[in-house]
Amino acid sequence: MADYVRALEPITTPSQLERTKGIIRQFSSANGLGPKLHQYLLDKREAEDNWAYNYWLNDMYMDIRIPLPINSNPGMVLPPMRFVTVHDVARFAARIIDGIMQHKELLDSGSLPIERTASREKNQPLCMAQFYRLLGSCRRPGVDRDSQF
Template sequence: RPYGLLKPTALGKIPGRFQLHQEALPHLPVPPLQQTLDRYLLALQPIISEEELSHTQELVAEFRKPGGVGERLQKGLERRARKMENWLSDWWLKTAYLEYRLPVVVHSSPGVVLPKQDFLDRQGQLRFAAKLIEGILDFKTMID
């Protein structure tokens, strides 16, 4: 017992420093559908064949048609974003951490187990990235 010197309090009622300005922060925006689809196609270019890319571009063109599936889903995301501080966080938590049945550190965020890197130049970054990819592929070979 603190002998009356300290008042008991619920920890949840004391805002941490990181929460002090939470209200002033903007909500997570929903990127425009066009931007999302363009970035998706750009990300696929280096990792799929020309034939697969062509087929995917056709599917994306169908998806982005006015009044189509993409527009309806985009409107749903925008409605969700108006109602929530962060329209993505609960989905991310559930999908990336709670539903995933493999070790989270290795399979979702390897950066937390790697030592801090200080690169002197772009060549060093590329060398490190190549070694990291090689290690990931070796690991994938072991578990497949």
């Protein structure tokens, strides 16, 4: 909380800062919500591999009622292409599909290399689960929340 206050100092008025400090004291007190939330997250950390995953999955995908392909799915940016004939378009599409299938083969064989951090905690392995879900699952519609299949 001290870091939070330090971050606020240059961007708040003195009265705003004092009000915020009061809210922080209440939040952080033994009877406040802060210690309870902190303990909840510690418990989740012990019980789950990735405590944030289900929150993210539901918020970004399963609770959304809009089409995912254009609203929240990952996309790809390619350099500008100049197609002269329909055969050029077909050849390009075939290369994209071939690349996706090669990537899927890496996933299915379990030989996708683990990505690692390059900064802060150098060389720590990153969670690769999202790669395996990308081409290996789909969303099944539900009444209140969709599910993953």
